[in-house]
Amino acid sequence: MRALGAVAGGRVVASAAAGDLALFSGYAQEAPLRALADIGAQVTHHDHAWLRGVKWDEGQRLGVHVALGSPMVDDGLLKAPVYESWLRGITRDGPVSYVPHHRESRAAVARWGQLPGVRVVRSSLPGEVALLADRGVRTVSALPSPELATLALLLGREVELRVTDVPGPWLTSRADAVARALMADMAPRALRTVAA
Numbered sequence: 001m002r003a004l005g006a007v008a009g010g011r012v013v014a015s016a017a018a019g020d021l022a023l024f025s026g027y028a029q030e031a032p033l034r035a036l037a038d039i040g041a042q043v044t045h046h047d048h049a050w051l052r053g054v055k056w057d058e059g060q061r062l063g064v065h066v067a068l069g070s071p072m073v074d075d076g077l078l079k080a081p082v083y084e085s086w087l088r089g090i091t092r093d094g095p096v097s098y099v100p101h102h103r104e105s106r107a108a109v110a111r112w113g114q115l116p117g118v119r120v121v122r123s124s125l126p127g128e129v130a131l132l133a134d135r136g137v138r139t140v141s142a143l144p145s146p147e148l149a150t151l152a153l154l155l156g157r158e159v160e161l162r163v164t165d166v167p168g169p170w171l172t173s174r175a176d177a178v179a180r181a182l183m184a185d186m187a188p189r190a191l192r193t194v195a196a
Contacts, residue, residue, distance in 0.1 A: 016041035091117030144186035
């Protein structure tokens with residue numbers, strides 16, 4: 001797999017240097033894409049303007065504070081009692097609407113929905129879009145996930161994005177070094193996106 005990555009990377013760099021590479025990304029400010037732009041790639045920032053400009057029908061009201069679900073417990077990466085404790089912690093300031101991740105099991109979502117102050121709200125839309133469609137949301141609490149950078153772009157500065165870092169003891173033995181590094185990078189990336 002590393003050999004394939006090296007070949008693909010070489011072709012991307014060669015295309016960029018020849019001026020034959022155009023990228024459209026929400027991560028345009030990230031160092032790897034800036035490096036490609038420096039050698040000749042056309043890198044355009046994707047700020048989701050179209051999606052942010054859609055006039056959404058009044059849908060299900062999520063409430064002021066939303067907890068964005070994570071599949072990490074179902075994926076075997078995060079300990080369930082720790083996730084439950086995290087949810088209990090964010091309800092200390094008041095009730096939250098829990099928008100499950102599409103990969104979360106029904107059993108896990110049912111468990112979280114039994115917690116005091118947690119109301120499960122299912123949507124046919126992806127979580128990021130459901131949050132965008134409800135203009136009443138003021139705070140979103142989440143654990144690190146790839147969706148955070150997109151969410152930060154969509155919601156802008158009007159919504160406070162609270163990302164809780166996941167310390168090592170919260171993780172199971174299935175969370176290898178690659179998974180740990182990705183989680184460590186996701187929260188700062190989302191927060192850089194908000195600041196940009």
